[in-house]
Amino acid sequence: RVIKATGLAEMTLAGGSTVIRLAVNSLIPEGATVTTGAGSELTIETLPGAIVTVNPTSTLVVEKLQLIKNGDVITEQTVTLNLKQGKVLSTLDPARKAINRYGVRTPKGVAAARGTVYAVRVDVMGSSIATLSGQVTLDLGGGRSLSIPVGTSSVNGAATTTLAAAIASNPALAQDIATAVSVVAAQVSMRSSTVETSASALAVLASVLNAASAALPEQAANFMQQAVQAVAAPTSAVFGAATGDAVATLTE
Numbered sequence: 001r002v003i004k005a006t007g008l009a010e011m012t013l014a015g016g017s018t019v020i021r022l023a024v025n026s027l028i029p030e031g032a033t034v035t036t037g038a039g040s041e042l043t044i045e046t047l048p049g050a051i052v053t054v055n056p057t058s059t060l061v062v063e064k065l066q067l068i069k070n071g072d073v074i075t076e077q078t079v080t081l082n083l084k085q086g087k088v089l090s091t092l093d094p095a096r097k098a099i100n101r102y103g104v105r106t107p108k109g110v111a112a113a114r115g116t117v118y119a120v121r122v123d124v125m126g127s128s129i130a131t132l133s134g135q136v137t138l139d140l141g142g143g144r145s146l147s148i149p150v151g152t153s154s155v156n157g158a159a160t161t162t163l164a165a166a167i168a169s170n171p172a173l174a175q176d177i178a179t180a181v182s183v184v185a186a187q188v189s190m191r192s193s194t195v196e197t198s199a200s201a202l203a204v205l206a207s208v209l210n211a212a213s214a215a216l217p218e219q220a221a222n223f224m225q226q227a228v229q230a231v232a233a234p235t236s237a238v239f240g241a242a243t244g245d246a247v248a249t250l251t252e
Contacts, residue, residue, distance in 0.1 A: 002026040003192070007040025009054070030065045034058075036086070043183075046079045049093030049193045050102055053183050058086020063105065074099055081105065087121040087176060089183050091194045094134065094204065108157035109139045111148075117184060117208050118148075119176040126156040128173060130163055132180050133207035151211045163215035177212050181223045184208045185230035191237040201237035205230065 002022050009022040014031025036042050042054040064080040078101040094115030103112040104120045106127035116134030130153040138146040148154050153166035167174045188201045195201035209227050213220035231238040
Protein backbone atom coordinates (compact mmCIF):
# COMPACT_ATOMS: atom_id res chain seq x y z
CA ARG A 1 0.00 0.00 0.00
CA VAL A 2 1.33 3.41 -0.98
CA ILE A 3 1.58 5.63 2.11
CA LYS A 4 3.32 8.62 0.51
CA ALA A 5 3.72 9.76 -3.09
CA THR A 6 5.57 12.76 -4.45
CA GLY A 7 5.63 13.52 -8.16
CA LEU A 8 5.03 10.88 -10.84
CA ALA A 9 4.99 7.18 -9.86
CA GLU A 10 3.42 4.43 -11.95
CA MET A 11 3.02 0.68 -12.14
CA THR A 12 2.25 -1.99 -14.71
CA LEU A 13 0.73 -5.28 -13.63
CA ALA A 14 2.36 -8.64 -14.32
CA GLY A 15 1.80 -9.62 -17.94
CA GLY A 16 0.08 -6.32 -18.70
CA SER A 17 0.96 -3.15 -20.56
CA THR A 18 -1.48 -0.66 -19.06
CA VAL A 19 0.29 2.04 -17.04
CA ILE A 20 -1.44 2.89 -13.75
CA ARG A 21 -0.72 6.13 -11.87
CA LEU A 22 0.06 5.55 -8.20
CA ALA A 23 -1.22 7.72 -5.35
CA VAL A 24 -1.62 7.43 -1.58
CA ASN A 25 -3.55 4.24 -0.67
CA SER A 26 -2.95 2.64 -4.08
CA LEU A 27 -2.49 -1.13 -3.72
CA ILE A 28 0.46 -2.76 -5.50
CA PRO A 29 0.08 -6.51 -6.12
CA GLU A 30 2.72 -9.19 -6.44
CA GLY A 31 4.30 -9.16 -9.89
CA ALA A 32 3.80 -5.44 -10.51
CA THR A 33 6.59 -3.21 -11.86
CA VAL A 34 6.89 0.17 -10.15
CA THR A 35 8.66 3.19 -11.67
CA THR A 36 9.31 6.69 -10.35
CA GLY A 37 10.03 9.75 -12.46
CA ALA A 38 12.70 12.40 -12.03
CA GLY A 39 12.17 14.29 -8.78
CA SER A 40 9.58 11.74 -7.65
CA GLU A 41 9.51 9.48 -4.61
CA LEU A 42 7.24 6.70 -3.40
CA THR A 43 6.89 5.17 0.07
CA ILE A 44 5.27 1.73 0.21
CA GLU A 45 4.26 -0.37 3.19
CA THR A 46 4.95 -3.76 1.62
CA LEU A 47 3.74 -5.66 4.70
CA PRO A 48 3.20 -4.56 8.33
CA GLY A 49 6.46 -3.11 9.66
CA ALA A 50 8.29 -3.35 6.32
CA ILE A 51 8.47 -0.04 4.46
CA VAL A 52 10.43 0.74 1.31
CA THR A 53 11.12 4.23 0.00
CA VAL A 54 11.63 4.26 -3.76
CA ASN A 55 13.80 7.15 -4.89
CA PRO A 56 13.57 9.13 -8.15
CA THR A 57 14.17 7.44 -11.52
CA SER A 58 13.95 3.95 -10.04
CA THR A 59 12.39 0.73 -11.33
CA LEU A 60 11.57 -2.28 -9.18
CA VAL A 61 9.51 -5.43 -9.51
CA VAL A 62 7.51 -6.79 -6.59
CA GLU A 63 8.62 -10.41 -6.91
CA LYS A 64 6.98 -11.87 -3.84
CA LEU A 65 4.47 -10.87 -1.16
CA GLN A 66 3.40 -13.59 1.25
CA LEU A 67 1.76 -13.79 4.67
CA ILE A 68 1.57 -17.01 6.64
CA LYS A 69 -0.86 -17.07 9.56
CA ASN A 70 -1.80 -19.34 12.42
CA GLY A 71 -5.36 -18.22 13.00
CA ASP A 72 -5.17 -14.44 13.28
CA VAL A 73 -1.48 -14.43 14.17
CA ILE A 74 1.11 -13.72 11.46
CA THR A 75 3.88 -16.31 11.81
CA GLU A 76 5.90 -15.35 8.72
CA GLN A 77 5.84 -12.52 6.20
CA THR A 78 7.94 -12.53 3.06
CA VAL A 79 8.82 -9.66 0.70
CA THR A 80 11.22 -9.88 -2.26
CA LEU A 81 11.79 -6.79 -4.38
CA ASN A 82 13.86 -6.83 -7.58
CA LEU A 83 15.60 -3.48 -8.00
CA LYS A 84 16.27 -3.06 -11.71
CA GLN A 85 17.70 0.44 -11.44
CA GLY A 86 17.76 3.33 -9.03
CA LYS A 87 17.78 3.39 -5.26
CA VAL A 88 15.58 2.16 -2.42
CA LEU A 89 15.74 2.48 1.35
CA SER A 90 14.22 -0.34 3.38
CA THR A 91 13.13 0.11 7.01
CA LEU A 92 12.15 -3.02 8.91
CA ASP A 93 10.61 -3.10 12.37
CA PRO A 94 13.15 -4.85 14.68
CA ALA A 95 10.23 -6.11 16.80
CA ARG A 96 9.20 -8.31 13.84
CA LYS A 97 12.64 -9.87 13.25
CA ALA A 98 11.33 -13.34 14.06
CA ILE A 99 8.75 -13.28 11.27
CA ASN A 100 10.36 -11.04 8.63
CA ARG A 101 11.78 -12.56 5.45
CA TYR A 102 12.67 -9.45 3.47
CA GLY A 103 15.08 -9.02 0.58
CA VAL A 104 16.07 -6.72 -2.26
CA ARG A 105 17.45 -8.45 -5.36
CA THR A 106 20.50 -6.87 -7.01
CA PRO A 107 22.72 -8.05 -9.88
CA LYS A 108 25.03 -9.61 -7.27
CA GLY A 109 22.33 -11.42 -5.27
CA VAL A 110 19.56 -10.82 -2.75
CA ALA A 111 20.29 -8.44 0.12
CA ALA A 112 18.22 -9.99 2.92
CA ALA A 113 17.35 -8.56 6.33
CA ARG A 114 14.90 -8.96 9.21
CA GLY A 115 15.02 -5.85 11.42
CA THR A 116 17.21 -3.37 9.64
CA VAL A 117 17.58 -0.03 7.87
CA TYR A 118 19.56 -0.29 4.65
CA ALA A 119 19.98 1.41 1.30
CA VAL A 120 20.39 -0.43 -2.00
CA ARG A 121 21.51 1.28 -5.22
CA VAL A 122 21.69 -0.20 -8.74
CA ASP A 123 23.13 1.89 -11.57
CA VAL A 124 25.57 1.70 -14.49
CA MET A 125 28.42 1.26 -12.01
CA GLY A 126 26.83 -1.88 -10.53
CA SER A 127 25.21 -2.23 -7.12
CA SER A 128 25.88 -1.07 -3.58
CA ILE A 129 24.41 -1.85 -0.17
CA ALA A 130 24.79 0.37 2.89
CA THR A 131 23.62 -0.76 6.34
CA LEU A 132 22.60 1.87 8.88
CA SER A 133 20.92 -0.33 11.48
CA GLY A 134 21.08 -4.06 12.20
CA GLN A 135 22.70 -6.36 9.67
CA VAL A 136 22.17 -7.33 6.03
CA THR A 137 23.18 -10.63 4.45
CA LEU A 138 23.96 -10.66 0.73
CA ASP A 139 23.32 -14.06 -0.86
CA LEU A 140 26.02 -14.38 -3.52
CA GLY A 141 24.81 -17.77 -4.75
CA GLY A 142 26.62 -21.08 -4.72
CA GLY A 143 26.27 -21.31 -0.96
CA ARG A 144 28.25 -18.10 -0.46
CA SER A 145 27.05 -15.08 1.49
CA LEU A 146 28.41 -11.80 2.77
CA SER A 147 27.45 -10.16 6.08
CA ILE A 148 27.14 -6.37 5.94
CA PRO A 149 26.88 -5.08 9.54
CA VAL A 150 25.75 -1.64 10.63
CA GLY A 151 28.07 1.17 9.54
CA THR A 152 29.47 -0.70 6.55
CA SER A 153 28.87 -1.01 2.83
CA SER A 154 29.51 -3.51 0.04
CA VAL A 155 29.93 -2.49 -3.59
CA ASN A 156 29.30 -5.11 -6.28
CA GLY A 157 29.45 -7.91 -3.74
CA ALA A 158 33.00 -7.08 -2.63
CA ALA A 159 34.25 -7.20 0.95
CA THR A 160 32.71 -4.63 3.27
CA THR A 161 34.26 -1.26 4.05
CA THR A 162 33.19 1.51 6.40
CA LEU A 163 30.53 3.84 5.04
CA ALA A 164 33.09 6.67 5.06
CA ALA A 165 35.49 4.64 2.90
CA ALA A 166 32.68 3.68 0.53
CA ILE A 167 31.70 7.34 0.14
CA ALA A 168 35.32 8.26 -0.62
CA SER A 169 35.27 5.75 -3.48
CA ASN A 170 31.78 6.67 -4.66
CA PRO A 171 30.59 10.13 -3.50
CA ALA A 172 27.06 9.37 -4.74
CA LEU A 173 26.61 7.14 -1.68
CA ALA A 174 26.67 10.21 0.55
CA GLN A 175 23.21 11.11 -0.67
CA ASP A 176 21.99 7.59 0.16
CA ILE A 177 23.16 8.05 3.76
CA ALA A 178 21.62 11.51 4.11
CA THR A 179 18.36 10.23 2.64
CA ALA A 180 18.28 7.42 5.19
CA VAL A 181 18.37 9.89 8.08
CA SER A 182 15.56 11.98 6.58
CA VAL A 183 13.37 8.95 5.83
CA VAL A 184 13.77 7.33 9.26
CA ALA A 185 13.22 10.67 11.02
CA ALA A 186 10.00 11.11 9.02
CA GLN A 187 8.84 7.60 9.94
CA VAL A 188 9.48 8.24 13.64
CA SER A 189 7.68 11.56 13.38
CA MET A 190 4.59 10.04 11.77
CA ARG A 191 4.69 6.85 13.88
CA SER A 192 4.89 4.43 10.95
CA SER A 193 4.50 0.68 11.40
CA THR A 194 8.30 0.25 11.43
CA VAL A 195 8.64 2.20 14.69
CA GLU A 196 5.37 1.71 16.53
CA THR A 197 6.82 1.84 20.07
CA SER A 198 8.98 4.54 21.62
CA ALA A 199 11.71 2.00 22.40
CA SER A 200 12.02 0.70 18.83
CA ALA A 201 11.69 4.20 17.35
CA LEU A 202 14.50 5.55 19.51
CA ALA A 203 16.75 2.53 18.93
CA VAL A 204 16.37 2.63 15.14
CA LEU A 205 16.78 6.40 14.93
CA ALA A 206 19.84 6.39 17.19
CA SER A 207 21.50 3.63 15.14
CA VAL A 208 20.91 5.43 11.86
CA LEU A 209 22.03 8.74 13.38
CA ASN A 210 25.28 7.23 14.70
CA ALA A 211 26.12 5.43 11.45
CA ALA A 212 25.37 8.46 9.29
CA SER A 213 27.27 10.87 11.55
CA ALA A 214 30.35 8.63 11.54
CA ALA A 215 30.23 8.43 7.74
CA LEU A 216 29.55 12.14 7.18
CA PRO A 217 30.81 14.01 10.28
CA GLU A 218 30.42 17.38 8.56
CA GLN A 219 26.67 16.76 8.42
CA ALA A 220 26.34 15.36 11.96
CA ALA A 221 24.76 18.53 13.37
CA ASN A 222 22.12 18.54 10.65
CA PHE A 223 21.38 14.87 11.22
CA MET A 224 21.00 15.51 14.95
CA GLN A 225 18.60 18.37 14.31
CA GLN A 226 16.41 16.12 12.14
CA ALA A 227 16.41 13.41 14.82
CA VAL A 228 15.51 15.79 17.64
CA GLN A 229 12.68 17.33 15.61
CA ALA A 230 11.37 13.83 14.87
CA VAL A 231 11.16 12.69 18.50
CA ALA A 232 9.71 16.04 19.61
CA ALA A 233 6.91 16.07 17.02
CA PRO A 234 3.41 15.72 18.58
CA THR A 235 2.71 12.78 16.26
CA SER A 236 6.02 11.04 17.04
CA ALA A 237 6.25 7.48 18.36
CA VAL A 238 8.52 8.91 21.06
CA PHE A 239 6.47 12.00 21.97
CA GLY A 240 5.25 12.25 25.55
CA ALA A 241 6.67 12.33 29.04
CA ALA A 242 9.89 10.65 27.91
CA THR A 243 10.63 13.08 25.07
CA GLY A 244 13.27 14.96 27.07
CA ASP A 245 15.03 11.72 27.96
CA ALA A 246 14.89 10.63 24.32
CA VAL A 247 16.52 13.83 23.14
CA ALA A 248 19.21 13.45 25.82
CA THR A 249 19.87 9.89 24.66
CA LEU A 250 20.30 11.00 21.05
CA THR A 251 22.57 13.84 22.12
CA GLU A 252 24.79 11.42 24.02
